[in-house]
Amino acid sequence: MSALLELDGAVARMGAATVLDGVSLSVRAGEMVALCGPNGAGKSSAVRAALGLMPLHGGAAKLGGEDVDRLSERERGARAAYLPQERHIAWNLPAIEVAALGAPFLSGADALDRARKALDEVGAGHLAERGVAEMSGGERARVLLARALVVQAPLLLADEPIAGLDPDAQLLVLERLRARADAGGGVLVSLHDLTLAARVADRVIVLNAGRVVADGSPIEALSPAVLRSAFHLDGIWVEAPDGPLLAARRLLQV
């Protein structure tokens, strides 16, 4: 079966900068892949390129085996749900109506029903009637995740979905994404927390300066050498009761 998402030697530039420099990666059904890397490594760019939201200067981006440029926006939307890093919502609508926007092709009642379930799933059922402009950043993040879950596309791309969330909410969100993969969907999630990435993901892809520098099982990909070269960390993995735990300190000299 072909991958749900594929970047094949993707090259992208912004102004004079090359932000993706021959990136190849894939996400298959049933797989949760964490995209890790330091600030500016190209994680958001890779996600956007995969969705056809950033033009490529070389290589290819495919969704469901088809070149993304050949797909209409409606077809892209049916193949992939996208939770962007940006959490701005222009209109002060109740959370349930914002979440229902993830299912524009359903009747109003069905969309609202699905939206209510998704809000419950992310622990935001109590916020359903509240205007999104009257929420904290973390509450709004849950509403936007609910909107992405409402889409029910085979693939879910989430760009730093746990940034700014409290620890319990971080684990809840990752559990929901994990559940998507366990139910047969593909999930690509960018994460800065390497311990959480190692605990939830089947595979970790590390980007640095627009290149893939590791792709493998979490502990393999986040090896001491990669921690050192990509993250400037002196780190080791230790076995803790709930899974691997990264013990790391900054490298003073690289």
Ligand SMILES: Nc1ncnc2c1ncn2[C@@H]1O[C@H](COP(=O)(O)OP(=O)(O)OP(=O)(O)O)[C@@H](O)[C@H]1O
């Ligand atoms: N509008 C822009 N114009 C020029 N360069 C940009 C623009 N947006 C991003 N970049 C550059 O593109 C590179 C990749 O950015 P990207 O947002 O993909 O990184 P990231 O890994 O998601 O970073 P972060 O962890 O900080 O969110 C960075 O070097 C960044 O400075």
